[in-house]
Amino acid sequence: MANGKDEKPIYARVNRPVFFMSVVVCLLFYGPMMIFQEAAQGPVNKAMNFITYSTDWLWEFVIFGCLIFLAWLAFGPYGRVKLGGPDDKPEFSLFTWVAMMFCGGSGAGLVYWALIEPVFYLQGPPFWLEPFSAQAAQFSLAYGIFHWGFSAWATFAVPAVAFGYMYYVRKKPYLYPSYACRGVIGKAADGPIGKLIDAIIIVGMVGGMATSLGFVIPMLSKISADYFGIAETMGFKIIVCILFSCIYTWSCYRGLKGGIAKLADMNMYLTFVILGFVLIVGPTTFMFSLFTDNIGVLLQNFIRMSFYTDPITQSGFPQGWTVFYWAWWLAWAVYVGLFAARISKGRTIRALIGNMVFTATAGCMLFYLIFGSYQVDAIMNHGADLAKILAEEGGPAVISWFLNSLPFSSIVIPFFIFVMAISQATGVDAASFTMANMACYEVKDGVEPPKWIRLCWAGILFLATVALLLVGGMEVVQLSSVLTAVPVLFLLIILAISTVKWLREDFGYAKPLTTNKYDGEDLAASTVQVDGASQTTTM
Numbered sequence: 001m002a003n004g005k006d007e008k009p010i011y012a013r014v015n016r017p018v019f020f021m022s023v024v025v026c027l028l029f030y031g032p033m034m035i036f037q038e039a040a041q042g043p044v045n046k047a048m049n050f051i052t053y054s055t056d057w058l059w060e061f062v063i064f065g066c067l068i069f070l071a072w073l074a075f076g077p078y079g080r081v082k083l084g085g086p087d088d089k090p091e092f093s094l095f096t097w098v099a100m101m102f103c104g105g106s107g108a109g110l111v112y113w114a115l116i117e118p119v120f121y122l123q124g125p126p127f128w129l130e131p132f133s134a135q136a137a138q139f140s141l142a143y144g145i146f147h148w149g150f151s152a153w154a155t156f157a158v159p160a161v162a163f164g165y166m167y168y169v170r171k172k173p174y175l176y177p178s179y180a181c182r183g184v185i186g187k188a189a190d191g192p193i194g195k196l197i198d199a200i201i202i203v204g205m206v207g208g209m210a211t212s213l214g215f216v217i218p219m220l221s222k223i224s225a226d227y228f229g230i231a232e233t234m235g236f237k238i239i240v241c242i243l244f245s246c247i248y249t250w251s252c253y254r255g256l257k258g259g260i261a262k263l264a265d266m267n268m269y270l271t272f273v274i275l276g277f278v279l280i281v282g283p284t285t286f287m288f289s290l291f292t293d294n295i296g297v298l299l300q301n302f303i304r305m306s307f308y309t310d311p312i313t314q315s316g317f318p319q320g321w322t323v324f325y326w327a328w329w330l331a332w333a334v335y336v337g338l339f340a341a342r343i344s345k346g347r348t349i350r351a352l353i354g355n356m357v358f359t360a361t362a363g364c365m366l367f368y369l370i371f372g373s374y375q376v377d378a379i380m381n382h383g384a385d386l387a388k389i390l391a392e393e394g395g396p397a398v399i400s401w402f403l404n405s406l407p408f409s410s411i412v413i414p415f416f417i418f419v420m421a422i423s424q425a426t427g428v429d430a431a432s433f434t435m436a437n438m439a440c441y442e443v444k445d446g447v448e449p450p451k452w453i454r455l456c457w458a459g460i461l462f463l464a465t466v467a468l469l470l471v472g473g474m475e476v477v478q479l480s481s482v483l484t485a486v487p488v489l490f491l492l493i494i495l496a497i498s499t500v501k502w503l504r505e506d507f508g509y510a511k512p513l514t515t516n517k518y519d520g521e522d523l524a525a526s527t528v529q530v531d532g533a534s535q536t537t538t539m
Helices: 016-035 041-054 056-075 094-105 108-123 134-138 142-148 150-169 182-190 192-228 234-254 256-281 284-306 317-342 349-380 386-393 395-404 409-438 451-471 474-507 510-515
Strands: 525-530 533-538
Touching: 016 192, 016 451, 041 056, 041 317, 056 150, 056 284, 056 317, 056 349, 056 474, 094 256, 094 349, 094 409, 108 134, 108 142, 108 192, 108 349, 108 386, 108 395, 108 409, 134 284, 142 150, 142 284, 142 317, 142 349, 150 317, 150 349, 150 474, 182 192, 182 474, 192 234, 192 317, 192 395, 192 409, 192 451, 192 474, 234 409, 234 451, 256 284, 256 349, 256 409, 284 349, 317 409, 317 474, 349 386, 349 395, 386 395, 395 409, 409 451
Parallel strands: none
Antiparallel strands: 525 533
């Protein structure tokens, strides 16, 4: 990113206390996992059960509250507030904007779970249904879409609005969480408390992204090993991790426009190719029929699913699935929110929320429509024992079975591996870039964090992923998200309060907005006071 045609790129100044504090905490958290691999599993399982069963209600109330808050924000008068000045135009095309947003918040993890979750829900359905029954099949896609849809993206949109408003409307070039909390904690954001908040959030982002890679790397490793007919050893997994790290490190080094945007565009085109192929060669009619049925079940049971805790029979379904997912998304929330805010210059608050909550959810639905329905058809209509493969060999083996069941598998498999690597690399790039932004003092418009700090965070993500691979087990991977996401629960509330406070300071209350303050039916523009200065803002 340059300031002029002949000028060198301008880089932000590193906030060393936040940077070194977060690096040390990451090393202290993931280092012991690499050293004491087997000994770490027992405490990990106990901690996971304690957190998910004792705080399940809290996660669910906060996530549902995000949806209510965003609905009020988007459909009220504040929804027309533009993130930027009256002459600011979007920095990226609509396609690239959507692609970067979607890829940054999902990645290859969506493909993994779209192929795996329906199998889990058929063999262990919610609400005490009979395994592999017609009733279980009605929830086989619904719960996956529920976990990856509206509620998930609502957790991302709350910080996105807060950071976007702070950065582009209030013109504060501080892309770190503590400054966005100033509406609540005041000047404490500038001291040790603020630096501690930033460091904790960065550690949480490392945990969230490492969790995603903890699922995706074994998938890529298993598929590659089966394709080449070699043993899938831990050494082979590490090699795959290294090769994958080279891709996202290069893109992160290139920066926002030079690497991440191009990678996101490529990923979207290639993903559409593989989705279209499976839709054509698969049971197309059954896919649409099952998907339609599951959407009806989802809409009918959305409130029930949002507050399901099962305290009497304690089946563990809501804790093992919904609470884990909400924690995972919260671990990602600040990163996706910051990244979404950074690329949303010139968009309105309503457009930002609409893109994140509805457009991204529609994209997630597409994966479950095609990949998820394919798996359900194989089990319910063709007798494929994917549950046995899942129990004995794990999720990556199920995905390997899926790929080998497709026509032209010898061509499809390497193409699939390439697409998944690009897809996940886009998300990791965005995470590394965002963490680098958070570890800098000021990141003004047109300025990027130094390249060395981007590479550093890419390396930390690699080490965290290797630590999770060495310890092994889904519980360890899940705990990585749950533990690091706990502080974000409260941060989300603070960010929402700060956003409302800023909006009311700058634009008044909702009633005056629609009567006294704006002229014209379109609420086209108004002169407002932002930090004591007069500023014209387009709505």
